[in-house]
Amino acid sequence: MDPRIREHAQTIVDHSTDIEAGDNVVVHMPSEAEDLAVALHELIGDRGANPVFLTNSDRAERAFLRAREDEFDTPAHKLALYEEMDVYIVARSGGNVSEKADVAPETNAAFRRAEQEILHERLSKTWCLTQFPTTGHAQLAGMSTEAYQNFVWDAVTLDWDAQKEFQQQMVDLMNDADEVRIQSGEETDITMSLAGNETINDYGEANLPGGEVFTAPVRDEVDGDVYFDLPLYRYGREIEGARLTFEDGKVVSHSAERNEELLTSILDTDEGSRYLGELGIGMNRAIDQFTYNMLFDEKMGDTVHMAVGSAYAECVGEENEVNESAEHVDMIVDMAENSTIELDGEVVQRNGTFVFEEDFE
Structure with a gap:
């Protein structure tokens, strides 16, 4: 594992969220960011906190949105998870940044309305949004993979x-x-x-x-x-x-x-x-x-x-x-x-x- 990934995780746990023993932590990131999730779980374990790992997929969400199309319900089981958590850590990543480009705008708007209560609950807790460098985001930025990795980790580990x-x-x-x-x-x-x-x-x-x-x-x-x-x-x-x-x-x-x-x-x-x-x-x-x-x-x-x-x-x-x-x-x-x-x-x-x-x- 690139040592900068462990440094990234350390910054999240120590500086961004200050995780303590007994905290219920949700780690939410796509499979491309699994190394960061692993590093986070090691540190969360060291601190005696309790992690739940959620893997998100733009492909899966696109499939759901295009199949549903109309008004959405607020999923009570998802809301319950965030009501019980203390800390939320989410990473942007993924391979295709345009994966959901063919989802109708009105469908996106309806989904956002249904998720509003969940969003409010998440934002009421300690949370951290970060980035894991992938080829898709490097391409979007017009950078090589290596250059983008350096760009992300230099920005994350600032003084x-x-x-x-x-x-x-x-x-x-x-x-x-x-x-x-x-x-x-x-x-x-x-x-x-x-x-x-x-x-x-x-x-x-x-x-x-x-x-x-x-x-x-x-x-x-x-x-x-x-x-x-x-x-x-x-x-x-x-x-x-x-x-x-x-x-x-x-x-x-x-x-x-x-x-x-x-x-x-x-x-x-x-x-x-x-x-x-x-x-x-x-x-x-x-x-x-x-x-x-x-x-x-x-x-x-x-x-x-x-x-x-x-x-x-x-x-x-x-x-x-x-x-x-x-x-x-x-x-x-x-x-x-x-x-x-x-x-x-x-x-x-x-x-x-x-x-x-x-x-x-």
Whole structure:
């Protein structure tokens, strides 16, 4: 076994989840990530915790979705498992990243709605989402298998204490602000209220790798236009050139240069899917290549991302409404050129450089 796999597992158990004796742990990953699952089970055993191993398959899920097609039930036995667990560890992997590309968008939306209660239960526990490098994701990223393995494991084993300290500077600025304005190029100019909400420092716990700070905007106080100039991969298909216009928090018009019908189906999932659930600022400069994998891409330095759909409840203050949705879809704006982030009218990032960095101008 590659020693970096054991190091990856160690980071998950010690840093990301802090597994203790007696914890009920669900390890959920495809067969391609079996080595990581084995390494995790060794460490979980050492700590006296109790693992359940679930193998997921995009091929199997595709077969189910295409056979069912219509409304889905929330499976009580699956929900019961997550109600009894303490820690959830899931890895993205798999051979064919487009396996579910021919599942109808409305079927995906119906399935997501049925799984919403299960998702809420999972997110209420300690959890970690990570990546195991496979040839399918390497191909999607346009990298050799070896280069992609190096990319993933270098990102996973970052000095997370140093990254936390760097990012906390932006957290403090955002937590002191009531309003943020993001401008980029000629098409993105959006303002949103942060009043009463909290910004979170993501340094490799729930997401591994981490490398962002994120919050939830006040649900009904988002206005303006956004052009997402970096593409995203969703349900095995690529959405390019997405444009959203917000009024009083809600998406009132949208378009995309590629797969607009998929974007429409996402926004039509439920009432909450037309509202913004997250604003994130990418701050991990060790992730320096776009890979069509949001777990990495949203953390890149010189980017911001916004997610339509559900908000993370821990970001939302008691006086504000938590946006709820079966969807949470991140989309990215490149902030490297002709871009600014303002907090209460003061520029805190210009062309990807933060005000607390030496070369800020």
